[in-house]
Amino acid sequence: MTASTAQGRDPASLRRHNLRALLRHLHLRGPTSRVGLGQVTGLTRSAIADLVGELTERGLVLESGSSQQQPGRTGRGRPPLIVSLRDERAYVLAIAVDVDTVRIGRVGLGGNVLEEMATQHEHVPGDPTPGLEQLARLVRELVTTTEAPPIAVGVAVPGLVRDEDGVVTRAPNLGWHELALGQRLRELAEITAPVVVGNEARLAALAEHRRGAGRDRTDLVYVSAGVGVGAGIVAHDQLLTGNTGYAGEIGHMITNPGGRTCHCGARGCWETEIGADALLRRIGVVEPADRQSELERLFERAEQGEAEALDAFRQLCTPVATGLANMINIFDPGLVLLGGLLRPLLRYAEGELRYNLERIRGLPELPVELGSARLGEQGHLLGAAEAAVSSFLASFE
């Protein structure tokens, strides 16, 4: 039925499975003693020794010998060998594309950001080629100085990404349409590694789940507001993709049928209720010429405690709470993380938001925590890295 259950398992795939389990654990939990690996996987010391031996030979991991004493360690007995991932040899490239900036980073399999750059996005509306060529240049730049090519590449994009082939179906802010981003980047930058493309909100959710505020959670919802509203949902430790890959496109969830008409044609979409423009409307700014700077001014005013600015955030709490309550009722996520504009909103109107959420939500017995996304600006980049790592692990032989 599912691919994983239907696949027959021979002894060789058993070993693959165990090797992957070790890599995954090292990736998520960091350096671990051999014994620790044994406890987690249920394998014996001899099996672990054999498996770690293979990973060492393949250059993926390092064992720091007992010679250098581990500092925090206590108790007697022979000190264990610590297994850790060799970030410098096994790393992914992560790219976060946005309207005016492009971030790119080298991220070790162990999760360390080894190198990071951010530059202006040379982006020509309607023509993706210049932007792609810039990306390819950046990739080559980062790769040439390293001893090994990346094991995978991940790209976060503000738009719809079709899961099945990684094509960017639509990215209105970039003017992209049906763009085979991954494939073209592979060609232009001459990469042999797989290139994974994903929606930025989905990837940010993934990053929060693995490295941010959602560690040790099996379920969470990440919601980020900007011009539009995006989300990523993690359920059963898995990022929800839906049938096409568009799961989480909650900007057009209708929370107020009597509200304003959205550009999509419907009335009362959540993003018309809580998006950047809705926030700016509250301080009297309609159709801003430079949205970004208007927002920054608003943040500054709020930071200085100016009543009108704080009021703008407070007024947004009801519609924000409405949508969040819906997500909570639908998913029972246990944890809701806020990103983008919702972070300052939580900062300046936390009480108001929590009050409204409690008032609205239908199921008081459903426990839920509300918090800020921890990774902030880096979420997209780290999410792209995580997606790349997942892709690598999935194809690891």
Added chain:
Amino acid sequence: MTASTAQGRDPASLRRHNLRALLRHLHLRGPTSRVGLGQVTGLTRSAIADLVGELTERGLVLESGSSQQQPGRTGRGRPPLIVSLRDERAYVLAIAVDVDTVRIGRVGLGGNVLEEMATQHEHVPGDPTPGLEQLARLVRELVTTTEAPPIAVGVAVPGLVRDEDGVVTRAPNLGWHELALGQRLRELAEITAPVVVGNEARLAALAEHRRGAGRDRTDLVYVSAGVGVGAGIVAHDQLLTGNTGYAGEIGHMITNPGGRTCHCGARGCWETEIGADALLRRIGVVEPADRQSELERLFERAEQGEAEALDAFRQLCTPVATGLANMINIFDPGLVLLGGLLRPLLRYAEGELRYNLERIRGLPELPVELGSARLGEQGHLLGAAEAAVSSFLASFE
């Protein structure tokens, strides 16, 4: 990190995995030739022979020899042995509890309903004991005539069920509250098999996924309206449970903040907009004395083409479409199945509903099918059976 990936896999668990894969395939796809099993699992004939041999010895499967020719078969070559599940020996009990009826059935591991009963629910509001004792009697009645005890028991309940311990947190229509239904039923009916309890809408979604309109789908959303509104979501071939088990409680999703006040305290919950009472209000019936018979009269009038009755359904289409559009945007399910009151709605106002849905949904590129749940009344029972089978397979050694 997840239970399945973090567990180490020794050779024994490899075999368990393969045995389960065979059982699961037979359960979902029905009798299969050995060769067919090999193609699905990727195992060789010799391995299949060995595994099937073990299952045969354990009484779970039967091989129908080549002696009795298979009818539809063509082509030359030695005719294969067909492996099928022994329903009479390996069966589950499924129970669907509702306010005034209780259904109970014996369902073979292969999916055949071997025996089924429906009786009046001897249900005393506030006191679950008489109802439980009735259930226990029914269980014993069904079990005594069989050669073997059930391998698992599943119960579908109209209420909130906590996933972690199977306790019914709240079932307002039954007057239950924090009831350890599974545990008490095991004691009263003296069952040794595991008893799984689940919300009826979630289980109906599971049944549609495995045996109904959602076969061969990896993602679907099932929505059913009655007095309240419930849903079940299948994503990546898995039933979504959420953190507590309450995922899918969409009755209190707010789709119209300007709407009527719900009993939960909020305004414009979906169930106040599209529930049974909302439907009855459209034909002027407010606070019905006997809701069920009023509904049945409405269905009859609609079936005879009476304009007022049809209008009631048509008027409901906008709020129904609003909520469905939200679910579609959030999940990208590919398939939406309607149950309960939404089935007659689809019958009497299909055009209206589809038109509204197309008008509202924000992402036209997101493909989605809309249809009726196929299993209808039996959905809850079959869902309970499926949950029981899953539980059996999960613990199969």
Added chain:
DNA sequence: TATTATTTGTAAGAGGTAAAAACAAAATGA
């Protein structure tokens, strides 16, 4: 400082699982 207890690493052999290969059986079609 020597001893003991504890924990970890290593090596050899055993057991179990599935693959591969060779052979046997049961059907079709010429």
Added chain:
DNA sequence: TCATTTTGTTTTTACCTCTTACAAATAATA
């Protein structure tokens, strides 16, 4: 009847991990 095709069976082989026994490295203790 005989070749062909497909499937089942048996034997051998290869692989993976476990078990067991032993060695190594440290802390606590005498």
